Structures are given as structure tokens and as C-alpha cells.
Amino acid sequence: MTELESFTVDLAREAARVSLPFFRSVFAQEDKGADGAFDPVTEADRAAEAAIRRLIAARYPDHGVIGEEYGEDRPEAEHVWVLDPIDGTRAFIAGLPSWTCLIALRHAGRPRIGAIAQPYLDEIFLGGPSGARLLKGGAETALRTRRCAGLDEALISTTDPELFTPVEREAWARVRAAARLARLGCDAYAYAMLAAGNIDLVAESGLKVWDWSALVPVIEAAGGQVTDWHGGAPNDGGQILAVGDAGLQEPALSSLRTAALAPAA
Missing domain, CATH: 3.40.190.80 (D-Maltodextrin-Binding Protein; domain 2)
Known part of the structure; x- marks a missing residue:
């Protein structure tokens, strides 16, 4: 696993540490939708993204960040982290474990490393230069799509x-x-x-x-x-x-x- 892949895992685990205490609990939420469309955001979304950004700033201060909750910071940088702290907020507020934390590292404009993390199930699906794997319970399992004839x-x-x-x-x-x-x-x-x-x-x-x-x-x-x-x-x-x-x-x-x-x- 490369240094940046390992750091991506660290970010996913930090997001899990912050977001999990809110899940199936009582938390603040608001509707940021327009024209009657329900588009919720919770304090868990904001707290998780803030925590991820703090780690990035401390470790890689020259990297840019694009996040759903707090916008853009140097999006023209060579390395840019793209964050969705809780994808599936509707599932999150419904207590359903299908929400995820999405973390990508973009280099020269293209996503090179990605993590799809489901904290409640202790799963991090990681992809990058070292391949694709599932991290769960201290074990790593290679990921591979399946054949499908049609x-x-x-x-x-x-x-x-x-x-x-x-x-x-x-x-x-x-x-x-x-x-x-x-x-x-x-x-x-x-x-x-x-x-x-x-x-x-x-x-x-x-x-x-x-x-x-x-x-x-x-x-x-x-x-x-x-x-x-x-x-x-x-x-x-x-x-x-x-x-x-x-x-x-x-x-x-x-x-x-x-x-x-x-x-x-």
C-alpha cells in the first residue's frame, strides 16, 4: 500500500470515528433543498468533513480539497482531495447502514485513489495504484468484479x-x-x-x-x-x-x- 493509499485509509477511519456516534442517535439536521426537494444535511456530515480536512491540512498542507459541506480550497492544486463525508444522508437519518464516506485523491485532474467506507459495517473498499481491496476487521481481501455474459x-x-x-x-x-x-x-x-x-x-x-x-x-x-x-x-x-x-x-x-x-x- 502506498503512503497516500494508507493516508486515505486513515482519513476514512477518522471519518468513522466522528460519524458513528451520531448514527441511530439524536442529532441536528436541516433541509438544504430547494423547490420542495428534501436534501438533508446533518451535524454528522459537517463534523466528519471538518475532521478529514484537519488531517489533510496537517499532513499535506499543499494539497487542495473539494468537499460537499465546506466547498473548495485550492482546487487547482496538483493533488486534490474530493470528499463526501456521508453519501446517503437519507439512509443515515433513517438508520439504514447503506450510507458511506467517500474519499478520493485527484492527481492532475483525475481520481487516482478512492475509498468507499461503511463505518457501521467496518468496511473500507480501497482502490488505487496497489490494486483494489476490502479492509475489514483487520484483514484485507482483494476485490474483483465478476464476469457477466449479458x-x-x-x-x-x-x-x-x-x-x-x-x-x-x-x-x-x-x-x-x-x-x-x-x-x-x-x-x-x-x-x-x-x-x-x-x-x-x-x-x-x-x-x-x-x-x-x-x-x-x-x-x-x-x-x-x-x-x-x-x-x-x-x-x-x-x-x-x-x-x-x-x-x-x-x-x-x-x-x-x-x-x-x-x-x-
């Missing part, structure tokens, strides 16, 4: 089809109709399960950079692929397709491209 054999996931626009929902419905089974409501934990070889495909839209950056190194190091709905690199458009078997990519994109946003300039 969409008709695939287990697929999205958080909630209601989050799609109407045209995106139609595109998802075509992928869903071709697949064997769909599971909903897993947030970023679905990507961890894809890297672990339990899910074959995840498609989502409307994601911010902190929602998808950590997923890329984990899934790619495990043998999968992450693209936008055109088949290009993930971008600020927020439409993400992740597959464990490269053979699933084109069949899924044949439906998703009909709802793909214009490619980034």
Missing part, C-alpha cells in the same frame, strides 16, 4: 428512478427491462458491491464530483469501468455508468445515450 444475466442498481428526469427514467427503464434483477436505494454502497463482484451495473445521474470521484479508482482497480452516458470519462454532467464486465457497457449505453447530456466541451 444484461439478461445482470444484477443492476440505481438509487431511485424518481431522481431521473423523465427522459432519463425512460432510458433506465429500457436497461431495467433487459436486466435480470434491479436493486434500489443503495446509494454509493452499490458501487462497492460492484467492485466486490456482487452487482454488475450501476447507472445514476445528477451526481456531483464528490459523489463519483471515489468510485472510479475502486471500480477500475477491481477490473470494472466507469463512464458517462456517452461512454466517455465521468464529468460534471453527473451521469454515471459503472459496469463490472466491459461487455455490459455498450448494451447499456445503447439505451442510456438517448438521455445523455451533451458531452463536455
